[in-house]
Amino acid sequence: MNSSNNQISLLLSPEIIRAQCLFAIKQARNTSHALATLIALQTFVVSTAQAADRETPALRAIKEIIETHAATLREQLLSDKTLALTHALRAQDCAAITNIHEDLSRNGFWQAAQVAIGELDAAKRAEAKVWAQAWCADAKARALAASGYPDALNFQKAGISVKEYAAMTDINNYL
DSSP, X not given: OOGGGSOOOOOOOHHHHHHHHHHHHHHSSSHHHHHHHHHHHHHHHHHHSOGGGTTSHHHHHHHHHHHXXXXXXXXXXXXXXXXXXXHHHHHTOHHHHHHXXXXXXXXXXXXXXXXXXXXXXXXXXXXXXXXXXHHHHHHHHHHHHHHOSTXXXXXXXXXXXXXXXXXXXXXXXXX
């Protein structure tokens, strides 16, 4: 078998990668998917670049273009999720808080929570705190009762999603 049939060469330029980033963003279902696509593209480009190309101005420019688009998407995602978290706290919506918690890194969720909590007036913040504390206490009590063992929690048997418990525990801690 001819070795030229076993591989392809890709030629990338800053212009091509800029167009690919815009195309990926346009085609993505949402900001999270667009960001994931750009991170995958960045990983692919960096990991498959020939050794001789690794320190070239072209590769540095390509990485910078991808990172610039990714940074913009990260800011947009955090802003969108912060607004959604503010609404979820006002509505005391556990499912929405859980979805936001899943979509963000732990640090991202912390950042969004800090801003969202700051958007609430004192009365709404106090209501959210009481609600989150009560939700966590109830979930923990139900999981403890369902386990049958002292100091062991069984969320599944209690019918409580571990993801919900993690999200609500984090928001309770931040409040």
